Amino acid sequence: MSKPRDSYREDVAGRANVEDTPELLAYYDELESFDAGALWTVANKIEPWEPQSSSQPVLWRYKDLRDHVLRSVDLVTPEKAGRRVIYLNNPGRTDVAAAVGWIYAGLQVMHPGEQASAHRHSASAIRFIMEGTGAYTVVDGHKMTLGHNDFVLTPNGTWHEHAVSADGSPCIWQDGLDIPFVNAMEANFYEVHPDLTQAVAYPVDDMTKTWGNPGLTPRGGDWTKGYSPMFKYEWAPTYEALSKLAGCSDGSPFDGILMDYVNPVTNGPVMKTLGASMQMLRPGERTKAHRHTGSYLYHVAKGSGHSIINGKRFDWNEHDIFCVPSWAWHEHANASDRDDAVLFCLSDLPVMRAMGLYREQAFGENDGHQPVL
Amino acid sequence: MSKPRDSYREDVAGRANVEDTPELLAYYDELESFDAGALWTVANKIEPWEPQSSSQPVLWRYKDLRDHVLRSVDLVTPEKAGRRVIYLNNPGRTDVAAAVGWIYAGLQVMHPGEQASAHRHSASAIRFIMEGTGAYTVVDGHKMTLGHNDFVLTPNGTWHEHAVSADGSPCIWQDGLDIPFVNAMEANFYEVHPDLTQAVAYPVDDMTKTWGNPGLTPRGGDWTKGYSPMFKYEWAPTYEALSKLAGCSDGSPFDGILMDYVNPVTNGPVMKTLGASMQMLRPGERTKAHRHTGSYLYHVAKGSGHSIINGKRFDWNEHDIFCVPSWAWHEHANASDRDDAVLFCLSDLPVMRAMGLYREQAFGENDGHQPVL
Amino acid sequence: MSKPRDSYREDVAGRANVEDTPELLAYYDELESFDAGALWTVANKIEPWEPQSSSQPVLWRYKDLRDHVLRSVDLVTPEKAGRRVIYLNNPGRTDVAAAVGWIYAGLQVMHPGEQASAHRHSASAIRFIMEGTGAYTVVDGHKMTLGHNDFVLTPNGTWHEHAVSADGSPCIWQDGLDIPFVNAMEANFYEVHPDLTQAVAYPVDDMTKTWGNPGLTPRGGDWTKGYSPMFKYEWAPTYEALSKLAGCSDGSPFDGILMDYVNPVTNGPVMKTLGASMQMLRPGERTKAHRHTGSYLYHVAKGSGHSIINGKRFDWNEHDIFCVPSWAWHEHANASDRDDAVLFCLSDLPVMRAMGLYREQAFGENDGHQPVL
Amino acid sequence: MSKPRDSYREDVAGRANVEDTPELLAYYDELESFDAGALWTVANKIEPWEPQSSSQPVLWRYKDLRDHVLRSVDLVTPEKAGRRVIYLNNPGRTDVAAAVGWIYAGLQVMHPGEQASAHRHSASAIRFIMEGTGAYTVVDGHKMTLGHNDFVLTPNGTWHEHAVSADGSPCIWQDGLDIPFVNAMEANFYEVHPDLTQAVAYPVDDMTKTWGNPGLTPRGGDWTKGYSPMFKYEWAPTYEALSKLAGCSDGSPFDGILMDYVNPVTNGPVMKTLGASMQMLRPGERTKAHRHTGSYLYHVAKGSGHSIINGKRFDWNEHDIFCVPSWAWHEHANASDRDDAVLFCLSDLPVMRAMGLYREQAFGENDGHQPVL
Ligand SMILES: [Fe+2]
Ligand SMILES: [Fe+2]
Numbered sequence A, B, C, D: 001m002s003k004p005r006d007s008y009r010e011d012v013a014g015r016a017n018v019e020d021t022p023e024l025l026a027y028y029d030e031l032e033s034f035d036a037g038a039l040w041t042v043a044n045k046i047e048p049w050e051p052q053s054s055s056q057p058v059l060w061r062y063k064d065l066r067d068h069v070l071r072s073v074d075l076v077t078p079e080k081a082g083r084r085v086i087y088l089n090n091p092g093r094t095d096v097a098a099a100v101g102w103i104y105a106g107l108q109v110m111h112p113g114e115q116a117s118a119h120r121h122s123a124s125a126i127r128f129i130m131e132g133t134g135a136y137t138v139v140d141g142h143k144m145t146l147g148h149n150d151f152v153l154t155p156n157g158t159w160h161e162h163a164v165s166a167d168g169s170p171c172i173w174q175d176g177l178d179i180p181f182v183n184a185m186e187a188n189f190y191e192v193h194p195d196l197t198q199a200v201a202y203p204v205d206d207m208t209k210t211w212g213n214p215g216l217t218p219r220g221g222d223w224t225k226g227y228s229p230m231f232k233y234e235w236a237p238t239y240e241a242l243s244k245l246a247g248c249s250d251g252s253p254f255d256g257i258l259m260d261y262v263n264p265v266t267n268g269p270v271m272k273t274l275g276a277s278m279q280m281l282r283p284g285e286r287t288k289a290h291r292h293t294g295s296y297l298y299h300v301a302k303g304s305g306h307s308i309i310n311g312k313r314f315d316w317n318e319h320d321i322f323c324v325p326s327w328a329w330h331e332h333a334n335a336s337d338r339d340d341a342v343l344f345c346l347s348d349l350p351v352m353r354a355m356g357l358y359r360e361q362a363f364g365e366n367d368g369h370q371p372v373l
């Protein structure tokens, strides 16, 4: 006898609505033997009316995570662990170890004088510094020094190694990568550097000095790789840029003052698969709700406030991390009437846009604010 | 007591190699309660040395499938089923109903006078006609008539409906879509046309007549959408193009004479998420093996031969379908010394390329030919 | 005493209107000694209200030119003349030997077995065949055979040589080049091939066979040069394309059925500095007048009719040539109620567009038709 | 009897070399009556071996010009003159009032409280401030304040007006425009603003604040016009950028440390027809000679030194202006061993590049230095 099946029936014109019969069930079994199936048994499942993310909205509090991150130093050596990282494991995405959607994120700690072994892979990373001094990264021979709220790119295929200089202090940073996406696309390669370390071949911070100048480009600087040559993006000019923009723009009702980090050669995303943005919520600002496709991982760079995601309130403070899954309603509020709050955001927006899959919608009722569950 | 875990240990410099201890297992449990984990327990799994596809190489014989497809006409009405389609269900991808990787494919049958209800969705489709006369498709008001080995695009977001005219014969075609990919990206929307049908608003085949002219473009024809305006691609000019190219090019050692279908406005892929190509194996031609990232679904448009995929031989005839998973070794051979064989191929190559994830490798040993298992 | 000057005075707010005084005239002389001048003496001249072309509308009748072209065969040897060409010399542009604006054109004759010496230059050319059989051109090793109303590109920097095969007949063609423009930009280089001829290195017509296929591109065919790889554009598929477009489009009120020849890799112009188009006037068609920037040289590919240019009527027959200067009103009429007429057009439209200088305007009065002077 | 002609004969294979005969002279006359000519009589002239610029190298000393500029204030009213500008009149280009090639330049003076009438035209301008305080420009409703060595764009088609605020001081600036080029292309339109002035519609300097941030772009800031949205480029960040680049790059042997001003949206030139760059000659630096196509107008932004152009030495000081014609050999030397010198440069490089006409060559002999005549 044939096994029972879920056929996802819907009684709507244009949708599949086929009742199981013994004859059909037998037919389904036969098809199965040919590695085939009847579309109408799965059509309504694989063609949903709108996206339903498998990710859950989650807030990771830095005060919870920090102790555990620091404890890893006592528990494992860098040699054994490769990297001492506590990764964010979305309850809906544990099968792919993602923080949200296809984005991986973790907090890594490194002590002065420590250095990770050089390697490269198809996954692309953004390393965002949370605390400590003396952190640096070498990418394809370019050394970048890193301070608070700075970040560095280690794009697809580049040799890279993170380290903290001997005269620094213990450093914690957030790693954000597209590992789950690259795995899903079955395109991840990994290679350890033959020397486990690489030589610094250029003046320190040369890529940011060369490419990070407003309205100016180096003559003869032909850069055609699929990622930004700027490599390091610093907090100070970013905060200055947001402040300037706040002084001459109303911003967005949904996002306040929002700027995207870009590849200066294309004005497009810093890497093809991973986008980064920074947004300022002005004193007292409370945004309206909207939703859009794509997966978003926020990191509180400055200030405190709360976000309402699919009707649930999440209160956040500096260096807390939270996620907004695809097509989830969300709105943000700054807790302070005097200081601004600033949110750093990693996302797969570049993928959604390049593939023509980005769509957004404003929350129309209740003056744009979700009822809190 | 803590549960046992798989930690994917490797004894290689730069890779995770941490032994479970009671203290660590307790630590892992604690992390879990914060929706977090220790990277070194999964690092070697999520950062593999090279891709290992979850798809299996499969050959679907048309002589097996055809009867089952035709039988569906007796088993379900179009009204109940939505569409009478037998889909290809890769044993490694049954969870997402994919033929290979993130690509869906099915065989659909329609009788003269039948018409599917008009709808639209974020997934993009290519409908490739296998047999029958009188098939046509309407896309955003443009009607396209379709013959043997022709195909039509129904891109992301376009209203579309398939039909067979009353004076035609029963038609079977292959549907290829990016449904699994769009679902994975959590960006699929579905909408039934309010009238269940749409008006034809332009002369028949106008888009192909307007845009399908070599080296000529209509003045004032500004087309900026993310997909080709050509909509229908016909077999006759395709076969002529392959023949002309074969007469003035050596082709590729791995692919024979291969042409990509393109958006004439960009010379890029016909749609952002789904690529199509046609390749000719000349009489007696046997290609060398290579492998590359991306998922590929072949359809035998003409002739017969065999392919060796990861060491396994698959013999194919006209309208058979087979797949090559990501990073699988593959080579093709034409069975005839007198006639050419032609393979139509659907793939996610546009995604792989746009995301910087395409990589390929020639099979170096044995004069380029795999040992057959 | 200072010399008198023309100061182009206008009595309009915002325009220069300065009367000569002895003091000013002395001042002007002083400025002149420093290689300087007073802007207000020339401002109204160099900033006109709208363009006034220095070119005149001209019609060159083929029946007038043909005899003279043929006579050149008796008058000069190819060795002495380089090329036996009668060039079109617009009365307003004799200083730069242009047919209109910055476009050079000439009629060249070559007898069977003759071959011009191979050379290259920064100017780009389009060779349009008017009569005869056996004409061919070699461009960077690619040999193209040429028939009636076909044309071949010899882009900036490519080695090229024209010839007529020994079994052909005397050939006449129109050469169109951007020589005056490249000279004006002071960027013309000329080089004679060291061997005075070049080897044919590819199958005949390979570039058109490879690149001239609607909706298909050769895999691996990376072409990044600034001009079309198609090299030869044929009359038969062009006329077929116009006919197809006429069957599914209303066309333009000003241009009838107009298609631009394009680089298939970019869908942009065939070369950066020189554009080509072909337009069909349907039986009985009479277009409305408009004007636009840019210089246009028409060649009657088929049929007969007339054009009204800045109020003056020009009647044309097959292979007649006429020009429309920048910003000149123009409209066209087919003389036949049964046959179509087809106009080939060379222009600097690619320059105008790339530089943001293209502008157009419809003739508003009199139902869109100019009064004939 | 026929008039004598210059036929530019050359006794080189592949070049025209036809002797005048009575028969030929009569033939030429006949051709002339049809608005035609024999190519071989002009071929060697219009197809030169290499470019020979009609412009001459010229140095305009600011100490010479400044007095004359200031004197214009007493000589003409702004109402009568339109603008009080002394323009640079290259002895080889007086027919088109160009400083070099197709580039116009002039020095303009304005007193506190003065304001030019608002207008627009197809020509594009760069206004580079030389001295004075309080200068500002309004472009399409955006007001930009301007200090020493800052510049503002007034692109093709934008409404613009220059002014000096009442609390400022007399200002002198350099205007650089593509007027001769736009006239040559017969595409210049001019319009006086109906109100002779325009309203300021945005916060002061908003475009530079919004678009002038390194590695950051405003979300939602879709800018597709053919020119930079940044409008104003300031001296301070430019000098800082050159200093940073000098600290991490060897620069070019021909140009020292050279950066191009760019449209941040495209990383291409600030306007389609007019490019701007700034280059630093480090203390003691002496560059090697090269030549290239395109016309270049240098303005000494800082320091002193000399340039050798086609073998002639020109010594320059701050705010002196000099030109390098197309294909002229040139090299630069900083006069100081302690301070850097900085040269601002306007050019038609964007045109040369877009049209595929840029070419350059190093001076090979004498260790790269020209003999001085
Ligand atoms: Fe890494
Ligand atoms: Fe949002």
Ligand SMILES: [Fe+2]
Pocket: B119, B120, B121, B125, B154, B160
């Ligand atoms: Fe569909």
Ligand SMILES: [Fe+2]
Pocket: B254, B255, B290, B292, B330
């Ligand atoms: Fe392959």
Ligand SMILES: [Fe+2]
Pocket: C119, C120, C121, C125, C154, C160
């Ligand atoms: Fe030539």
Ligand SMILES: [Fe+2]
Pocket: C254, C255, C290, C292, C330
């Ligand atoms: Fe026109």
Ligand SMILES: [Fe+2]
Pocket: D119, D120, D121, D125, D154, D160
């Ligand atoms: Fe102006």
Ligand SMILES: [Fe+2]
Pocket: D254, D255, D290, D292, D330
């Ligand atoms: Fe130079």
